Amino acid sequence: MRTAPPGGRMMEGYFVPEKTVVSVPSWTSHRNPTYFPNPESFSPNRWITPDGLGGTERMKQLYMPFTKGPRTCIGQAMALLELRVMLATLVFRYNVRLSKDIREHDMEITDHFLLIPKGEKCLLDFFPVSKIEV
Numbered sequence: 841m842r843t844a845p846p847g848g849r850m851m852e853g854y855f856v857p858e859k860t861v862v863s864v865p866s867w868t869s870h871r872n873p874t875y876f877p878n879p880e881s882f883s884p885n886r887w888i889t890p891d892g893l894g895g896t897e898r899m900k901q902l903y904m905p906f907t908k909g910p911r912t913c914i915g916q917a918m919a920l921l922e923l924r925v926m927l928a929t930l931v932f933r934y935n936v937r938l939s940k941d942i943r944e945h946d947m948e949i950t951d952h953f954l955l956i957p958k959g960e961k962c963l964l965d966f967f968p969v970s971k972i973e974v
């Protein structure tokens with residue numbers, strides 16, 4: 841947890857008293873419609889640009905699930921590698937859908953440094969690709 845330093849600090853024209861808990865909410869920055877048009881739509885294509893660089897400069901600045909600066913996540917490269925391998929392996933072998941046992945309320949968002957679902961779980965059903973029921 842990070843707090844404003846002794847004596848407080850002016851930030852972007854606002855005075856933040858000392859000991860105030862401060863953080864940069866990824867939720868807000870990732871949903872700034874000026875830089876992420878239609879932020880609520882699931883649109884991976886927004887990161888696929890003809891130049892192959894993936895998004896505008898501003899999008900890349902605001903994208904910070906691993907945060908930025910001196911305390912940035914040192915496992916970022918490894919995490920991204922693991923995620924790609926794991927996701928590719930899963931979708932190659934299984935069809936995945938949200939479990940019927942999950943309630944909408946469980947999936948509401950709670951701010952928790954990054955975000956977690958309110959129910960603190962996301963139940964998924966996995967069906968081997970050859971045995972999916974439609």
Ligand code: HEM
Pocket residue numbers: 905906907908910911912913914915916918919954
């Ligand atoms: C999707 C996976 C991951 C996410 C979203 C994530 C995100 C984060 C975030 C937000 C921080 C806090 C940075 C800050 O305080 O500003 C952090 C710190 C850290 N992460 Fe990760 N992380 C992930 C995976 C990993 C992995 C796989 C490792 C190690 C192999 C790792 C090691 C660390 C360490 C050691 C810190 C503390 C860095 C410091 O305080 O100097 N993380 N991570």
